[in-house]
Amino acid sequence: xxxxxxxxxxxxxxxxxxxxxxxxxxxxxxxxxxxxxxxxxxxxxxxxxxxxxxxxxxxxxxxxxxxxxxxxxxxxxxxxxxxxxxxxxxxxxxxxxxxxxxxxxxxxxxxxxxxxxxxxxxxxxxxxxxxxxxxxxxxxxxxxxxxxxxxxxxxxxxxxxxxxxxxxxxxxxxxxxxxxxxxxxxxxxxxxxxxxxxxxxxxxxxxxxxxxxxxxxxxxxxxxxxxxxxxxxxxxxxxxxxxxxxxxxxxxxxxxxxxxxxxxxxxxxxxxxxxxxxxxxxxxxxxxxxxxxxxxxxxxxxxxxxxxxxxxxxxxxxxxxxxxxxxxxxxxxxxxxxxxxxxxxxxxxxxxxxxxxxxxxxxxxxxxxxxxxxxxxxxxxxxxxxxxxxxxxxxxxxxxxxxxxxxxxxxxxxxxxxxxxxxxx
Amino acid sequence: xxxxxxxxxxxxxxxxxxxxxxxxxxxxxxxxxxxxxxxxxxxxxxxxxxxxxxxxxxxxxxxxxxxxxxxxxxxxxxxxxxxxxxxxxxxxxxxxxxxxxxxxxxxxxxxxxxxxxxxxxxxxxxxxxxxxxxxxxxxxxxxxxxxxxxxxxxxxxxxxxxxxxxxxxxxxxxxxxxxxxxxxxxxxxxxxxxxxxxxxxxxxxxxxxxxxxxxxxxxxxxxxxxxxxxxxxxxxxxxxxxxxxxxxxxxxxxxxxxxxxxxxxxxxxxxxxxxxxxxxxxxxxxxxxxxxxxxxxxxxxxxxxxxxxxxxxxxxxxxxxxxxxxxxxxxxxxxxxxxxxxxxxxxxxxxxxxxxxxxxxxxxxxxxxxxxxxxxxxxxxxxxxxxxxxxxxxxxxxxxxxxxxxxxxxxxxxxxxxxxxxxxxxx
Numbered sequence: 001x002x003x004x005x006x007x008x009x010x011x012x013x014x015x016x017x018x019x020x021x022x023x024x025x026x027x028x029x030x031x032x033x034x035x036x037x038x039x040x041x042x043x044x045x046x047x048x049x050x051x052x053x054x055x056x057x058x059x060x061x062x063x064x065x066x067x068x069x070x071x072x073x074x075x076x077x078x079x080x081x082x083x084x085x086x087x088x089x090x091x092x093x094x095x096x097x098x099x100x101x102x103x104x105x106x107x108x109x110x111x112x113x114x115x116x117x118x119x120x121x122x123x124x125x126x127x128x129x130x131x132x133x134x135x136x137x138x139x140x141x142x143x144x145x146x147x148x149x150x151x152x153x154x155x156x157x158x159x160x161x162x163x164x165x166x167x168x169x170x171x172x173x174x175x176x177x178x179x180x181x182x183x184x185x186x187x188x189x190x191x192x193x194x195x196x197x198x199x200x201x202x203x204x205x206x207x208x209x210x211x212x213x214x215x216x217x218x219x220x221x222x223x224x225x226x227x228x229x230x231x232x233x234x235x236x237x238x239x240x241x242x243x244x245x246x247x248x249x250x251x252x253x254x255x256x257x258x259x260x261x262x263x264x265x266x267x268x269x270x271x272x273x274x275x276x277x278x279x280x281x282x283x284x285x286x287x288x289x290x291x292x293x294x295x296x297x298x299x300x301x302x303x304x305x306x307x308x309x310x311x312x313x314x315x316x317x318x319x320x321x322x323x324x325x326x327x328x329x330x331x332x333x334x335x336x337x338x339x340x341x342x343x344x345x346x347x348x349x350x351x352x353x354x355x356x357x358x359x360x361x362x363x364x365x366x367x368x369x370x371x372x373x374x375x376x377x378x379x380x381x382x383x384x385x386x387x388x389x390x391x392x393x394x395x396x397x398x399x400x401x402x403x404x405x406x407x408x409x410x411x412x413x414x415x416x417x418x419x420x421x422x423x424x425x
Numbered sequence: 426x427x428x429x430x431x432x433x434x435x436x437x438x439x440x441x442x443x444x445x446x447x448x449x450x451x452x453x454x455x456x457x458x459x460x461x462x463x464x465x466x467x468x469x470x471x472x473x474x475x476x477x478x479x480x481x482x483x484x485x486x487x488x489x490x491x492x493x494x495x496x497x498x499x500x501x502x503x504x505x506x507x508x509x510x511x512x513x514x515x516x517x518x519x520x521x522x523x524x525x526x527x528x529x530x531x532x533x534x535x536x537x538x539x540x541x542x543x544x545x546x547x548x549x550x551x552x553x554x555x556x557x558x559x560x561x562x563x564x565x566x567x568x569x570x571x572x573x574x575x576x577x578x579x580x581x582x583x584x585x586x587x588x589x590x591x592x593x594x595x596x597x598x599x600x601x602x603x604x605x606x607x608x609x610x611x612x613x614x615x616x617x618x619x620x621x622x623x624x625x626x627x628x629x630x631x632x633x634x635x636x637x638x639x640x641x642x643x644x645x646x647x648x649x650x651x652x653x654x655x656x657x658x659x660x661x662x663x664x665x666x667x668x669x670x671x672x673x674x675x676x677x678x679x680x681x682x683x684x685x686x687x688x689x690x691x692x693x694x695x696x697x698x699x700x701x702x703x704x705x706x707x708x709x710x711x712x713x714x715x716x717x718x719x720x721x722x723x724x725x726x727x728x729x730x731x732x733x734x735x736x737x738x739x740x741x742x743x744x745x746x747x748x749x750x751x752x753x754x755x756x757x758x759x760x761x762x763x764x765x766x767x768x769x770x771x772x773x774x775x776x777x778x779x780x781x782x783x784x785x786x787x788x789x790x791x792x793x794x795x796x797x798x799x800x801x802x803x804x805x806x807x808x809x810x811x812x813x814x815x816x817x818x819x820x821x822x823x824x825x826x827x828x829x830x831x832x833x834x835x836x837x838x839x840x841x842x843x844x845x846x847x848x849x850x851x852x
Contacts, residue, residue: 031448034791091777091780092784143681143726151575153575254575290486290491292487299486358494359497361527
């Protein structure tokens, strides 16, 4: 067992990171004064992981879209009762989510922390899939998929990803489709579970009001050692250029919704952490709420409070996105590109860069204000190979030249615009 | 209540509350203007938008936003919401605690000054809100009103809510109506602003790491320069159940149909805690009747839950299903409520629900937003303003009979269905 203490002098806080003998990484972040504890048990497994192999497989395996999310639903099911039942015995709130590159299970409680941690470790390590319970879930997930098919905010996002990427599986809806989930059976679920729910591929992060010694003692007792299977996931080859320049769909909404994505080479892991900060500082300096771009276009009514600019990133994808509602989405895209090109030539004012750096510092410190946020950030940082405090130091190290270089390397011509137009009622 | 959260009057009809908790890294100041929902809702709704954009001191959006950014991403945000018979117009400031300022600045005080500037020294041209800004914010309000349709689940809830409380103040939307927004002029906006500052009941609630020393005086001084003539804030009235259930069906070209049912009780005060336990047992948790039967056992839907509107005395049932399953879902949701009326639930189920509610009550003190909401709720319902431990005792004291009685007091008032116009089976 390897144990390290990670500290932040800026925050005056620390947490413990342990590589447990079972293979699991455990991060313990007690927080003084809080009433609740938040524990999250996650795996580096999301909707993009549809093609993979371990050192026990000869060939690559491809599974149906949406299977990571399906597995998340089914893992709550136990042989005797479901995990919700066990959490409810203590009054804890529990839930789970699947993203593009992560699946995570969590609970929050003010009392009975030990019992709840046992429940969490137990159900995530003990899948129970039957033909019947797998079949039963199809109706529920199909309804979840249909909610999002009617949601213009969701559709503008996924239509946009589909326009940017040719092959990257990030272009596919996390829950899959009604057709793809129909191909999922218990054998496939066990196959994916046994591949990705290996403790060497997972992190347990706990923050808030709990006793670290109690947590470790429960982990020692309950974690089942896993052998590292040398998991390899495959991101398909992706052409440099976007797939489509413009995509559109009609749905019920008030104003047209838009999303403009600038295609970039994929960045993952540690290298993406600083680049993420650099690009966000660049976008805030160029298009943020005090920029000439924002105030000019807000005052003319072209954009409104929904306008946002930021980087969408994860394992295998890195994409600056501009989104919002506007009566003239194409004009917004045109104005954004024009402004970015102008700033490439004229340069971002240094004072704006300095101000945005201060903002970034404030935003990062504010992120340590609640137990759930801290536990999730610690886990997500661990998944990309950094400490949760590294972002503070990385942000401090961002230079004006870094930001200008990021701006100049942004190919504004290699972009896709996704638009949802209002459907007449 | 006043002793619970250190609440004190600082002007006529204006109260200042502060909660200091050193575990937080931010401070938040919320200034909440409360009034009865009425035909003036549209004018009231546009004001916080206008006030959050600039002030006399920082007279453009760029200047205001730049100054806030320099204060380590301080934020001034607006919100307008409707709850029960009230409209809440809020301007709030969130800011990092000053101990994290890199150059020793008092960023809380600086942010409070900006907030006070926005509220009490709006940017006027010739004594009025600038015409162009007003037109932009009117249009934004209309767009927000229309954007209800973007989220079909919430849209369905709001349509059912409107029908359930038709003829009462609660039927008015938070943003009023588009025609009344369109009718706002620079003069009517100014009158609405004066009414807000001078007449509306005002709660200033501060939560965070700071002791907020001096902030109370800053607000007291600002309000001392106004012409306070506070209006009376009437109590929210219990809503009577309609003699016949109102059924509304709307059809759109969507993938999933929505069902919303409103049940009302006329006995909300006596049954607050029994109603709370009953509603959670019915549809408030992952082990509730609605979740475990309608979703998990029958696989009819992804979401199926209920919510409790204590002030108006209602409980809802809400779910999203295929059109062909609407009848089955409605029938089963009603059946599950009957099961509670008839006592078909175990003591074990009740205990789990109580523990869940107690967990939520304890968790409130872990977020700045949670504490702010609890303060406001206690202010509006002083008869229920008790320390969390006493509320927990009351939850624990709820009996099986109380739950059955609370469920039996609910009468179906409104059923709203948003269905797809696709043929059944095509969905």
